[in-house]
Amino acid sequence: MIYLLVLFPVLAQAQQANVSSPDKKVQVEVFTQNGKPQYRVTFAGETILENSPLGLQTNLIDLSSEMTLVESKQNAIDQKYSQDKIKQSEIHYLANELVCSFANKDKKVLNVVFRVSNNDIAFRYHIPESGDPRALVVEKEATGFNFPQHAKGFLTPQSKSMVGFARTKPSYEEGYQVEKDIAAKSANGLGYTFPCLFRMGEKWALVSETGVRGLYCGSHLSDPTPDGTYTIAFPDQTENNGFGSTGAAIGLPATTPWRTITVSQGLKPIVETTIAYDVVEPLYEPSVKYTHGKGTWSWIMWQDNSMTYDDQVKYIDLAHQLGYQFILIDALWDQRIGYERMEELIKYAASKGVGVFLWYNSNGSFNDAPQTPINKMNTAIARKKEMQWMKQNGVKGIKVDFFGGDKQETMRLYEDLLSDANDYGLMVVFHGTTLPRGWERMFPNFVGSEAVLASENLMFSQHANDVEAFNATLHPFIRNAVASMEFGGVVLNKRYNRNNDGGNHRKTTDVFQLATAVLFQNPVQFFALTPNNLHDAPAFTIDFMKAVPTTWNETKFIDGYPGKYSIVARRHVNTWYVAGVNALAEPVELNLKLPMLAGQKVMLYGDNKDRTSYTRSATVNKKGELKITIQPNGGLVLVQ
Numbered sequence: 022m023i024y025l026l027v028l029f030p031v032l033a034q035a036q037q038a039n040v041s042s043p044d045k046k047v048q049v050e051v052f053t054q055n056g057k058p059q060y061r062v063t064f065a066g067e068t069i070l071e072n073s074p075l076g077l078q079t080n081l082i083d084l085s086s087e088m089t090l091v092e093s094k095q096n097a098i099d100q101k102y103s104q105d106k107i108k109q110s111e112i113h114y115l116a117n118e119l120v121c122s123f124a125n126k127d128k129k130v131l132n133v134v135f136r137v138s139n140n141d142i143a144f145r146y147h148i149p150e151s152g153d154p155r156a157l158v159v160e161k162e163a164t165g166f167n168f169p170q171h172a173k174g175f176l177t178p179q180s181k182s183m184v185g186f187a188r189t190k191p192s193y194e195e196g197y198q199v200e201k202d203i204a205a206k207s208a209n210g211l212g213y214t215f216p217c218l219f220r221m222g223e224k225w226a227l228v229s230e231t232g233v234r235g236l237y238c239g240s241h242l243s244d245p246t247p248d249g250t251y252t253i254a255f256p257d258q259t260e261n262n263g264f265g266s267t268g269a270a271i272g273l274p275a276t277t278p279w280r281t282i283t284v285s286q287g288l289k290p291i292v293e294t295t296i297a298y299d300v301v302e303p304l305y306e307p308s309v310k311y312t313h314g315k316g317t318w319s320w321i322m323w324q325d326n327s328m329t330y331d332d333q334v335k336y337i338d339l340a341h342q343l344g345y346q347f348i349l350i351d352a353l354w355d356q357r358i359g360y361e362r363m364e365e366l367i368k369y370a371a372s373k374g375v376g377v378f379l380w381y382n383s384n385g386s387f388n389d390a391p392q393t394p395i396n397k398m399n400t401a402i403a404r405k406k407e408m409q410w411m412k413q414n415g416v417k418g419i420k421v422d423f424f425g426g427d428k429q430e431t432m433r434l435y436e437d438l439l440s441d442a443n444d445y446g447l448m449v450v451f452h453g454t455t456l457p458r459g460w461e462r463m464f465p466n467f468v469g470s471e472a473v474l475a476s477e478n479l480m481f482s483q484h485a486n487d488v489e490a491f492n493a494t495l496h497p498f499i500r501n502a503v504a505s506m507e508f509g510g511v512v513l514n515k516r517y518n519r520n521n522d523g524g525n526h527r528k529t530t531d532v533f534q535l536a537t538a539v540l541f542q543n544p545v546q547f548f549a550l551t552p553n554n555l556h557d558a559p560a561f562t563i564d565f566m567k568a569v570p571t572t573w574n575e576t577k578f579i580d581g582y583p584g585k586y587s588i589v590a591r592r593h594v595n596t597w598y599v600a601g602v603n604a605l606a607e608p609v610e611l612n613l614k615l616p617m618l619a620g621q622k623v624m625l626y627g628d629n630k631d632r633t634s635y636t637r638s639a640t641v642n643k644k645g646e647l648k649i650t651i652q653p654n655g656g657l658v659l660v661q
Contacts, residue, residue, distance in 0.1 A: 239427030260426030316347030
């Protein structure tokens with residue numbers, strides 16, 4: 022890692038301070054207005070954020086009003102790092118940093134740190150130690166995002182808590198509304214879940230947060246004020262059965278998580294941003310060398326009744342036949358298989374070259390989810406005992422479910438789970454869970470979170486199948502743009518049941534499903550393939566699923582619009598995959614710009630008008646262009 026810090030002159034008693042991106046397109050101005058810290062943002066000369074509030078309110082000190090900007094300084098940041106779990110493997114982060122120091126009438130200081138790179142802004146607060154009080158509770162943030170009145174939102178509402186299945190919400194699986202008026206209220210009156218995408222004509226802004234751990238709570242955006250200002254909202258008091266504070270207990274000196282804004286002309290920088298990882302650091306070293314890859318998973322198609330020894334053997338054999346590295350054994354394994362036979366099953370999997378992930382309930386006290394194993398992950402003593410058993414038997418990872426909230430108490434549980442799991446060489450997937458916020462880099466053994474209306478909903482309702490393509494076109498621009506997304510997809514069954522002859526109808530084509538294996542990024546993918554697919558799915562689909570990787574060295578946005586269609590290219594070592602899906606009612610005909618494939622032959626996977634799928638070779642012309650058609654509810658894949 023290379024880190025370069027260059028100090029520029031201090032501006033004493035400044036009335037305002039400015040910082041720009043290295044290419045000068047992003048401009049941030051920081052100032053006070055009637056004693057309140059403010060900032061505004063322009064991109065390429067156009068307003069992205071009008072005067073927007075800054076500041077914190079604590080139980081003992083108000084750091085949001087009667088403030089004076091006393092000094093500012095700038096630093097240049099030049100950082101390189103490698104990361105094998107995200108959309109790019111080698112990142113060079115160049116940014117200009119502005120540190121603004123505000124003081125209140127009692128001379129208590131709040132530093133606001135802005136880092137501005139090309140297309141990305143990250144900012145956070147730093148409260149230095151200055152005598153007593155040293156322990157504070159942040160009760161509210163003034164932090165806001167004041168968009169112009171003509172802006173439109175692509176947003177998912179924050180769920181009510183303690184509702185839904187076994188009172189497990191919020192589980193961050195609400196649907197999206199697109200082109201939403203800037204001043205419109207959310208469906209539940211609780212604001213919007215991160216990340217939040219906004220369009221201002223041809224300009225775009227993606228707002229989220231990163232660097233959240235047990236030292237703070239997670240947050241989301243409030244409902245907007247009439248002028249279109251969204252503010253940082255803390256968790257609702259009712260989350261986690263009402264247990265735990267909604268604010269953040271901090272000891273000075275303290276820093277808050279980063280708020281991030283990706284701004285752009287067009288959608289390319291939105292899809293390709295790495296800001297969620299650029300401003301965080303690893304919190305500990307990996308205890309073992311973690312390897313990522315593909316896995317099978319019986320629950321999605323065969324459900325709870327498949328938690329038997331014999332059925333799991335079938336899925337271990339499937340993983341072996343596909344050349345996959347893992348199997349996920351889901352809820353109720355402790356009751357229906359038992360620990361002793363599970364030890365046998367893990368040995369059998371190992372004999373086939375397949376590593377085992379085991380499902381766990383995260384809790385026993387903050388919702389009513391009855392699935393077992395329960396009360397194994399929420400206390401340190403039980404957790405370490407269970408993890409020791411897993412280590413002794415060669416388990417590779419865990420999937421922990423049913424969290425339901427963003428309180429600081431819950432963030433501590435996430436951090437403790439990850440840290441303890443690393444001590445025992447275990448990778449971790451979270452389900453029924455919040456958005457990961459920089460965790461791919463912060464926690465070496467973290468390998469994905471759901472936090473999306475994922476594949477299980479396709480099993481539960483026909484409506485989810487009816488809008489599958491619409492949702493798939495959103496994720497590269499919103500949810501998957503800021504964090505890995507464990508979706509559990511690629512369904513080659515036509516029907517959602519064990520025998521492929523009943524249940525919900527899949528509306529999308531086979532190639533659409535293949536495309537999502539590339540379109541949805543997560544370093545460990547548990548796909549929804551079933552043993553019957555080896556003989557009832559087209560042979561080329563199985564061959565593709567044997568070969569497709571789950572880790573990527575490079576990601577490029579090719580074309581698309583959220584809610585309509587999406588095409589993304591990803592490179593694994595020297596091989597490019599281009600994947601697209603179409604949610605429109607008519608075919609999409611495009612002339613793709615693929616300069617990295619200029620003059621090369623590719624294998625093209627596509628769909629006919631009758632929804633049957635095909636493969637053929639194609640040649641990208643010397644200009645790097647290729648004309649393609651994607652059918653409604655259909656997909657496209659190109660493989661170099």
